[in-house]
Amino acid sequence: MKVRSDIRDYVALRGDECELIDRARAFSEKWVRPNARTWDERRQPGLPRELVTAWAESGLLAASVAKEHGGSGASFAAKIGMVEVLARDCFGASFSLCNVQNGPARILRDGNAEHARRYLDELKSGRMVLCPCLTEPKSGSDFASMATSARKVDGGWLVNGRKAWITNAAIAQLGVVYAQTDPQARGRGIGAFLVHLQRPGAKVGAPYELATGSIMGVAGIDLTDYFVEEADLFVPPGEAFRKALGSINSARTYVAAMCLGMVGEALDIALAYGRERVTFGQPIVEHQGLRWSLADVATELEAARLLTYRAAKLIDERKDAVMAAAMAKKYAVEMAGRCLPACLQAMGGVGLRSEHPIARHILAARIAGFVDGTTEIQNDRIGRQLIDG
Numbered sequence: 447m448k449v450r451s452d453i454r455d456y457v458a459l460r461g462d463e464c465e466l467i468d469r470a471r472a473f474s475e476k477w478v479r480p481n482a483r484t485w486d487e488r489r490q491p492g493l494p495r496e497l498v499t500a501w502a503e504s505g506l507l508a509a510s511v512a513k514e515h516g517g518s519g520a521s522f523a524a525k526i527g528m529v530e531v532l533a534r535d536c537f538g539a540s541f542s543l544c545n546v547q548n549g550p551a552r553i554l555r556d557g558n559a560e561h562a563r564r565y566l567d568e569l570k571s572g573r574m575v576l577c578p579c580l581t582e583p584k585s586g587s588d589f590a591s592m593a594t595s596a597r598k599v600d601g602g603w604l605v606n607g608r609k610a611w612i613t614n615a616a617i618a619q620l621g622v623v624y625a626q627t628d629p630q631a632r633g634r635g636i637g638a639f640l641v642h643l644q645r646p647g648a649k650v651g652a653p654y655e656l657a658t659g660s661i662m663g664v665a666g667i668d669l670t671d672y673f674v675e676e677a678d679l680f681v682p683p684g685e686a687f688r689k690a691l692g693s694i695n696s697a698r699t700y701v702a703a704m705c706l707g708m709v710g711e712a713l714d715i716a717l718a719y720g721r722e723r724v725t726f727g728q729p730i731v732e733h734q735g736l737r738w739s740l741a742d743v744a745t746e747l748e749a750a751r752l753l754t755y756r757a758a759k760l761i762d763e764r765k766d767a768v769m770a771a772a773m774a775k776k777y778a779v780e781m782a783g784r785c786l787p788a789c790l791q792a793m794g795g796v797g798l799r800s801e802h803p804i805a806r807h808i809l810a811a812r813i814a815g816f817v818d819g820t821t822e823i824q825n826d827r828i829g830r831q832l833i834d835g
């Protein structure tokens with residue numbers, strides 16, 4: 447097993463897809479690695495504009511978009527490779543850029559031809575950023591219980607409510623806001639609406655101050671009699687909840703891949719340090735106790751890779767990936783929770799110094815355990831599949 451391996455060692459990718467992963471690595475080395483520490487220390491409130499522009503200009507933003515719409519037409523596995531290399535340097539930037547990149551793909555997947563005509567070019571160029579808004583102050587895991595309402599009026603809809611914990615809210619121009627049109631209908635009553643965040647009736651709050659991940663630009667959004675014209679009804683009630691659930695397997699597999707990136711990087715750093723650092727007359731990796739601890743990390747990382755890449759393969763093959771994605775996310779998050787502290791431990795106090803990303807990654811792994819369904823919710827998914835088949 448190569449420590450610095452990625453999905454290309456496990457899944458056959460086209461040459462241009464491999465090149466996308468290399469380009470993502472080069473982008474990260476130029477834009478993310480040198481800045482990640484300062485972003486956290488200074489609480490950078492969301493991705494800097496020039497970084498989003500550079501992501502678009504490097505052709506990476508349109509990776510998700512089919513070739514006939516001017517993108518790269520990359521497979522899901524290739525995009526997994528991209529987020530994994532970015533997360534080696536910064537989970538928050540990887541998650542945020544992944545969301546930015548999913549914007550144009552979401553318009554094509556869930557919207558109609560008119561939505562694509564109005565928004566695709568803006569989103570592909572990074573001039574416009576789109577953020578999906580499901581969570582609310584009183585509904586997270588149980589998102590069908592959302593209180594944000596959409597009421598039919600002449601020529602459109604009036605949306606009222608409050609969204610919370612929205613990644614990229616601080617930099618986005620457009621939100622896909624999920625809102626209830628018929629509280630009795632629960633999930634079936636939910637519709638998705640395109641909301642222009644700078645228009646009257648929409649107000650983005652101050653970015654949250656987080657222990658790590660300020661670069662994700664997470665904030666709340668208040669909607670007060672926000673008028674959605676009919677053309678901006680994105681997914682009609684009855685279909686929106688199903689479509690939101692339809693994309694959740696990919697979202698979970700992305701997060702699992704980000705955990706692989708963080709642990710892969712931490713293991714590389716711990717090994718390099720352990721070969722140099724001498725105690726009791728020999729490099730610390732020559733002490734069996736330490737070597738075995740890193741062997742455990744490598745083994746767990748490999749197991750998480752196999753689960754994650756398998757989920758990615760199923761998604762590319764359009765096969766049922768519910769169980770595979772839930773298992774990949776649950777295992778990768780828990781693996782990161784165990785393995786990142788083990789890598790830090792192997793470095794002694796030096797591991798805590800902020801020039802190393804490991805302590806930052808440890809906190810980020812906690813974020814990974816919340817976004818796109820908590821670990822408990824993954825357990826619930828896996829358990830349900832076991833019982834219901």
Ligand SMILES: Cc1cc2nc3c(=O)[nH]c(=O)nc-3n(C[C@H](O)[C@H](O)[C@H](O)COP(=O)(O)OP(=O)(O)OC[C@H]3O[C@@H](n4cnc5c(N)ncnc54)[C@H](O)[C@@H]3O)c2cc1C
Binds near residue numbers: 578587612813
């Ligand atoms: C940094 C960050 C970025 C985010 N970005 C976005 C975003 O872009 N868009 C968006 O819509 N949301 C976003 N979220 C919200 C995220 O999806 C929610 O945090 C997540 O769904 C959990 O909701 P909650 O935090 O309200 O926890 P709750 O749902 O209140 O859960 C609290 C605890 O109870 C447990 N729990 C809940 N129900 C059950 C159950 N049935 N069985 C067992 N345990 C249960 C949970 O696992 C958790 O441990 C983000 C969150 C974070 C932290």
